[in-house]
Amino acid sequence: MIIRHFDEIAASSQAIHADNWSSFRLxxxxxxxxxxxxxxxxxxxTETHIWYKHHLEAVYCIEGEGEIQPLHGSEDAPTPGExxxxxxxxxxxxxxxxxxxxRATTRLRLICVFDPPLRGDETHGPDGAYPADPE
Structure with a gap:
């Protein structure tokens, strides 16, 4: 059984911070x-470009307001969706x-699940993706 408390994650190397977000890898x-x-x-x-081309993600909002805008078409000339x-x-x-x-209007608190699982130290690359799992 694995039992952890948010406070111990927040004070550890499993708390990753970037300009637009902070992620606590539980x-x-x-x-x-x-x-x-x-x-x-x-x-x-803030506005964050994201493209998890190597991962699937499910997200559940528990606090805040914002929006997600799909981007369709080519990587070089994306067409924004609604x-x-x-x-x-x-x-x-x-x-x-x-x-x-x-985009976050207020601070968004999101619970996120990734497959394949992240190592825990990843940040977004220039294309908005986390690196591929080497295994």
Whole structure:
């Protein structure tokens, strides 16, 4: 059984911070669960380009307001889709490695699950993706 408290994760190397977000990796690949579990905060007034081309992600909003805007078409000339509102109780799943923009009006608190699981130290590359799992 694995038992952890948010405070110990927040004070550890499993708390990863970037300009637009902070991610607290509650479960990582080394835990052997077959997925990773994160609490992620998207900072208010930010826009983050994301494209998990190597991972599937499910996201559940527990606090805040924002929107997700799908990006269609080529990587060089994406066409924005219609923005979708995010608020507490909203779940979205990036089941097709969907490229998108994530905007936070207020701080978003999101519970995220990744497959394959993350190591725990990843940050987004210039294309908005986490690196591929080497295994």
């Amino acid at each position: 479960l990582t690949r080394q835990d052997g669960m077959g997925f990773s579990l994160h609490e992620t905060w998207i900072h208010p007034g 923005p979708i509102s995010i608020q507490p109780g909203t779940m979205y799943a990036l089941d097709k490695h969907d490229r998108h923009l994530l």
